[in-house]
Amino acid sequence: xxxxAKPDKRRRILDAAVEVFxxxxxxxxxxxxxxxxxxxxxxxxxxxxxxKEDILLSVFVDSxxxxxGRQLDALQGVVGAIDQLSTFIRVHFQSVGQSSxxxxxxxxxxxxxAKFMRNTDxxxxxxxxxxxxxxxxxxxxxxxFVRDLNNxxxxxxxxxxxxxxxxxxxxxxxxxxxxxxxxxxxxVFVQGLLPRA
Amino acid sequence: xxxxAKPDKRRRILDAAVEVFxxxxxxxxxxxxxxxxxxxxxxxxxxxxxxKEDILLSVFVDSxxxxxGRQLDALQGVVGAIDQLSTFIRVHFQSVGQSSxxxxxxxxxxxxxAKFMRNTDxxxxxxxxxxxxxxxxxxxxxxxFVRDLNNxxxxxxxxxxxxxxxxxxxxxxxxxxxxxxxxxxxxVFVQGLLPRA
Numbered sequence: 001x002x003x004x005a006k007p008d009k010r011r012r013i014l015d016a017a018v019e020v021f022x023x024x025x026x027x028x029x030x031x032x033x034x035x036x037x038x039x040x041x042x043x044x045x046x047x048x049x050x051x052k053e054d055i056l057l058s059v060f061v062d063s064x065x066x067x068x069g070r071q072l073d074a075l076q077g078v079v080g081a082i083d084q085l086s087t088f089i090r091v092h093f094q095s096v097g098q099s100s101x102x103x104x105x106x107x108x109x110x111x112x113x114a115k116f117m118r119n120t121d122x123x124x125x126x127x128x129x130x131x132x133x134x135x136x137x138x139x140x141x142x143x144x145f146v147r148d149l150n151n152x153x154x155x156x157x158x159x160x161x162x163x164x165x166x167x168x169x170x171x172x173x174x175x176x177x178x179x180x181x182x183x184x185x186x187x188v189f190v191q192g193l194l195p196r197a
Numbered sequence: 198x199x200x201x202a203k204p205d206k207r208r209r210i211l212d213a214a215v216e217v218f219x220x221x222x223x224x225x226x227x228x229x230x231x232x233x234x235x236x237x238x239x240x241x242x243x244x245x246x247x248x249k250e251d252i253l254l255s256v257f258v259d260s261x262x263x264x265x266g267r268q269l270d271a272l273q274g275v276v277g278a279i280d281q282l283s284t285f286i287r288v289h290f291q292s293v294g295q296s297s298x299x300x301x302x303x304x305x306x307x308x309x310x311a312k313f314m315r316n317t318d319x320x321x322x323x324x325x326x327x328x329x330x331x332x333x334x335x336x337x338x339x340x341x342f343v344r345d346l347n348n349x350x351x352x353x354x355x356x357x358x359x360x361x362x363x364x365x366x367x368x369x370x371x372x373x374x375x376x377x378x379x380x381x382x383x384x385v386f387v388q389g390l391l392p393r394a
Contacts, residue, residue: 027224157358164357192389
């Protein structure tokens with residue numbers, strides 16, 4: 001990950017945490033390893049984060065905030081549900097493709113940890129799903145997509161497909177490019193949502 | 198894996214492990230907790246399994262063997278790729294629906310642990326994906342499904358969708374029934390694979 005001339009210390013800790021978590025897994029990672037990788041003192045970490053769990057959650061929330069922002073920017077001005085869905089899928093894979101370590105932390109570590117963080121704020125994930133559900137719902141209202149599908153269910157299904165292809169890519173089984181994954185997901189889901197001819 | 202005289206005890210340990218892993222997570226679970234839940238002595242566990250990792254892997258391999266057997270039985274005699282895909286999706290959700298603890302262990306714990314078990318035998322997952330890929334490939338050969346899709350990529354995509362809906366269900370967010378998830382997944386993927394009208 002690129003380091004700015006004067007990188008924000010919180011940001012530097014989070015970037016280091018992504019690398020450490022991806023390499024060792026969340027449970028085997030130590031706060032002291034993150035401190036070393038970020039070139040800060042152990043105690044400095046606790047000025048920014050309560051715990052290792054808090055670091056993982058912050059990696060996730062920050063990343064989701066960024067990708068949600070990117071999605072909303074990209075979707076602005078895109079007309080029609082099919083083109084919106086296409087944009088969403090492309091931006092998802094582009095975001096994932098920027099860092100396989102980050103993709104691994106989000107697809108693997110977070111899933112494992114989510115059950116231990118049921119009381120914490122996982123609403124970023126909900127907001128992300130809501131964007132997909134909104135696009136599909138708009139398409140249904142426009143009469144472009146079939147109405148007898150539950151848009152929230154399909155949103156979750158599409159997220160699962162995207163996440164699995166991202167996982168395959170992040171875990172180094174790069175049998176395909178993210179471009180191919182993008183084109184094929186779009187092909188299946190757009191046609192899958194059209195009314196029967 | 199030690200395969201010894203008393204399969205009932207081995208089975209009992211694995212069933213207990215599923216409950217313990219689902220409740221505490223793999224990393225926070227202790228072999229002694231599994232022993233207690235299975236009503237066996239701690240040392241007995243090591244007659245059957247090398248380690249906690251070996252138990253998790255055995256839970257997975259046994260479960261995959263069982264569901265693969267169930268899929269192959271169910272698919273036998275089903276004619277045509279669309280009906281085969283329909284059968285596969287139904288059997289997947291039926292299998293998941295038998296135990297939310299098992300579903301949770303497979304969808305959450307295994308994903309986390311897979312990266313630490315890269316050298317161990319994960320071929321059961323590959324065999325499961327291969328069944329989906331074979332059905333789609335057959336459909337392409339029959340001219341029922343569109344040819345310009347990579348059947349292995351779509352297999353992974355479909356698995357991701359199934360897995361995400363199963364995860365949602367297993368984690369207790371039962372906003373939908375598995376029956377609805379089944380019908381909607383089938384609707385999206387079958388039509389998504391048809392040639393354009």
